[in-house]
Amino acid sequence: ASARQAHRVIDGGRDSQGNAIVVLGEGTGIVHIAPGCGDVDHVIGKAQGLPQIAPLDEAANFVEGFGFLTGRNATDRALVDEILASLREKGLLVASETYPHVYPHCWRSGDELVFRMVDEWYIAMDWREEILRTVDDIRWFPPSGRDREVEWLTNMRDWMISKKRYWGLALPIWVCEACDTFDVIGGREELRARAVEGWEAFEGHSPHRPWIDAVKIACPACGGRMSRIPDVGNPWLDAGIVPYSTMGWNTDRADWERWFPADLVLESLPGQYRNWFYALLAMSAMMTGRAPFKNLVGHALVRDEHGEEMHKSKGNAIWFDDAAEQAGADCMRWLYVRQDPVVNLNFGYGPLKEVRGKFINTLWNTYAFFVNYARLEGFVPGERVTPFAARPDFDRWILTELQRTVTRCRAAFEGFQMRQAALAIEEFVERLSNWYVRHSRARFWKTGESAAGPAAFETLFECLETLIRLMAPLTPFLTEAIYQNLVRSVDSGAPVSVHLLDYPEPDPGKIDDALAADMEAIIRLNSLALSAREARKIKVRQPLATLTIGPKDDAERRAAERFREMLREDLNVKTVEITAPGTPSPVSRTVRANFKTLGKRLGPRMKAAAAAIEAEAVRLAAEIEAGADEFRVEAGGEAISLERVDLRLEIAQPPELAVAENAGTWAAFDTRLTDDLRLEGTMRDLLRRLQMMRKEIGLEIEDRIRLRWAGDSPVLTRLFEVWGRHLAQELLCLSLERAESLDAPPAVAITLDGAGLRVEMSKGH
Ligand SMILES: [Zn+2]
Structure with a gap:
């Protein structure tokens, strides 16, 4: 480029966000472009055909050819005055001033950093299709991870693999000192065969600097001497080849084949799609064309209780030992395991307390309840076994729930979805404690007097014993403590640890689906009815005269009739009445025209429209509650289109009733107190x-x-x-x-x- 080409004023253009690259307010508003000293300058300089001058060496000293600057350091303060003096001397200086300019610094030493233009090594990625082909052989969690990886693989540029460092993976690239031809060496044996000098110095060492650099090979093009480049490799090259290097690809191929591909990659998500996951996929596609792992489970980050990053300096960091001491290690485990892995985990004593209160304590209290009463009543596990079919409804129900929990946990573990196992277990423990034990309390007391008593002990024991085996991989200490007392203390022949037992298998002989469906309906009805009490702030301890249930279908009616007594007891009423399915709820809905909006629009047709709206109130109310925003009525043989604002929905229930409705089911308490x-x-x-x-x-x-x-x-x-x-x-x-x-x-x-x-x-x- 001529001096005339290089010295001109151009528009700096805009960045990818549309912001001007050159901003007013710094200096003259005109900036110089130094294509060898910064990324933006480099891109603009290239587009403008400017010469790319790289004036600095690795230590930021000016190289040969820069006059009085040569040998001086770019960060030397004294240089500023010398450069100004030089410009003044040549009559080129217009003015000088001091202004702030943001420049990078070393995060470790705080030293000023400068941009340099350097040559780097890249792997051409024109074979990306081969990597993309392996992506669907992997199960991605979350599933959206697959799309993020594909997006990266589709749009990424060539892979920059070199780094200007001393320590690290020595890149196996040799360049001819005479003709610049380069060659990549495939392994130790190839290097030995091609070495023309330095092999003795290298032999016996790992392939790292300085030893590897002693080896020189002959140039296949001109016969000149080839030396290894000084660069080392990007660490992702190392990380990406692990499924081969660590698993014995080079030493025992048959053994390697037994382990490859890996079952699981578990890693924090941000950034890895373009780093580690990418490196693993690319390396493996190159080596064998196969996916290097079967499952990828990604997770978000751990933050403090309020979602802030934890920092020692901010004072919000919590040390593992402290948390384990205060909250218990298994309590921490449960907090992690039950977390949706794609959402940041807000860690702290508040959430730990919640896990303990809502889950750990519930489980512990249920276990303590069993132990207390088993001790009082002299129950010995395994002494007698009541067949499943001979147990009361409630026992068969909770055992069915147990089998379903076993099935869900196995599927969760097999699919690497620990959270699903945790949620299944939480749901089961809630039902065991809040439904089974609460309703069966009387059966654990004075069991000699009731035939159903021993079955209750057998059932609760089976639930707890299976539960701790289900939970053992998730909460190893808690389950071991329970196991030692629950099982080992009465059966010294049992394996010494819960961790030596097999993971539970579902037993299809202990499932009663019809019963479980009935109980599911009862749990639904119960919570619906409770919401009616809650809305009127009538506590459950206050007995009421009547609860009327409007079941949505025959199945719900059958369930309510089967467990009517339980509903009566739970909801604390004297009578439970059950209507025929489809009986309208006591809540009345009227829909009226909004005269303000419709009057203007319809004029004289208003009256007919209002009548049509009232006549169609039931349908319109249902549409409004379903969230519709467009409605239609016929008035005087004419279709009228209405918007939500044109309609006024009025809901009323008789003052003596507390009613709750949900999806066709309703429950109404008579709230009058005698x-x-x-x-x-x-x-x-x-x-x-x-x-x-x-x-x-x-x-x-x-x-x-x-x-x-x-x-x-x-x-x-x-x-x-x-x-x-x-x-x-x-x-x-x-x-x-x-x-x-x-x-x-x-x-x-x-x-x-x-x-x-x-x-x-x-x-x-
Ligand atoms: Zn050569």
């Missing part, structure tokens, strides 16, 4: 307080007590008259008496529905 219902509600509040008191004063579940109360409220007098026997039974009272007064501790005051009483509880003998 004196008896009110009294029973107060009794349940009192019972709960006294049961808590039993725990607070440290009584064992089987301990009997003596209870005295004092108070003059007529409601309480009546409460003890009507419910005294019931309270005494529930609380295991040897005696329940009224006292004249109980003014001194240990008597305590309790307030119920505005009425006060004092109570004294003591362990009875």
Whole structure:
């Protein structure tokens, strides 16, 4: 390029975001282009045909040919004045000033860095199709990962593999000192065969600098001497060849074949599609044309509780040892395992506490419940086995759920979807605790008196024993502790550790699908009815007279009838009524015309349209609730199109009812309270307080007590008259008496529905 070509003013253009590359506000608004000293300059310089001058060596010193600058360092402050002086001397300096300019620094030393133009080595990627062909032999989690990889493989440029470093993988590229021909050496034997000098210096060393550089080979083109290039390889070359280098490709091909391809790659997602995953795929496509692994599970990052990056300096970092000490290592494991791996994990003591409260404690309490009652009732696992078909409905249901959980866990582990296993287990534990145990409590007490008792122990034992085997890979310590007590303490012949047992296999002989479907419907109905209570803020402890259930179909009706008694007990009502499927709910819906919007549009046709809307209210209401935004009615033989704003939906339910609806099913409580219902509600509040008191004063579940109360409220007098026997039974009272007064501790005051009483509880003998 001539001086005239090089010295001209051009438009700097815009970057990929559309921002001007040259910004006003720095200096004159005109910048020089140095194509050898920066990426943007390089691209513009190339497009403009400017000469590409690389003035600096590796230490940022000016090379030969730069006059007084040669040998000086580019970051030397004194150079600034010397350059200004030189320009002034030549009469080229217009003005000088100081202004801020962002420039990179070394993250480690803080030293100023400069851009240099250097030659690098690339692998041409015109064979990318061969890599793309292997992508679909891999199962990608998340599945969108496959598309991200394909996008990268389709659009990537040639692969830059060299690095200007000393330590690292020595690139096996030799260049002729005479004619610049280059050659890539395929292995140690090839190098030995072609070496013309330096082999003795290299022999016995690993193929790294400095030893490898001693070896020279002959140029196949001109016969000159070829030396290895000084560059080392990008670390992804090393990481990408692992499925071959580490697995013995070079030493034992048959053994390598046994292990290849790997089952699993598990790695944090951001960036890896274009780094490690890419390197693995490219290397393997080149070596064998095969995918190097079968499954890829990617995960997002760990952040602090509030989603911020953890930093020691920010004070929000949590050390593993501290968290394990405070929250328990298995609690941490569960937090990780149940996390959706594509979403960042917000780690902290809050989330750990939640995992402990919602899951670990529920499991532990269920296990403790079993152990307590098994001890009291003298249950010995395996002593007798009630056949599945002979067990009560509820046992067959929870065992069916157990088998389904086994199936789900196996599928989850086989598909490398640990979260799915964790969620299946959480769901099962919730049902075991909140449904099975809660409804079966009475069966674990005084089992000698009830035929269903022993089956309850057998069933709960089977659930817990299977559960810890299901969970053992996820929470190794918790399950081992339970195993030692639950199994080993009664069976010294059992394997010494839960981790020596086989993973559970589903048993098709212990599945009752019809029963499970019925219970599924009951759980649904139960939560629907509870939502009706909740909406009216009527607590479950307050008994109500009637619950009416409107099932959506025959299956739901059958289920409700089969488990009517359980619904009655759970939802605390005196009667459960079940209507025929399809009976309309007591909620009424009217749809009216919005005169404000329609009046303007329809004018005289307004009246007919309003009548048509009211006549079609049921259909229109359903459409509105389904989220439609366009509606049609016929008025006077004419179709009228309506928008959501043209319609007013009014929902009303009778004031004495609490109704909830969902997808065709409804549940309605009669909320009117009689004196008896009110009294029973107060009794349940009192019972709960006294049961808590039993725990607070440290009584064992089987301990009997003596209870005295004092108070003059007529409601309480009546409460003890009507419910005294019931309270005494529930609380295991040897005696329940009224006292004249109980003014001194240990008597305590309790307030119920505005009425006060004092109570004294003591362990009875
Ligand atoms: Zn040559």
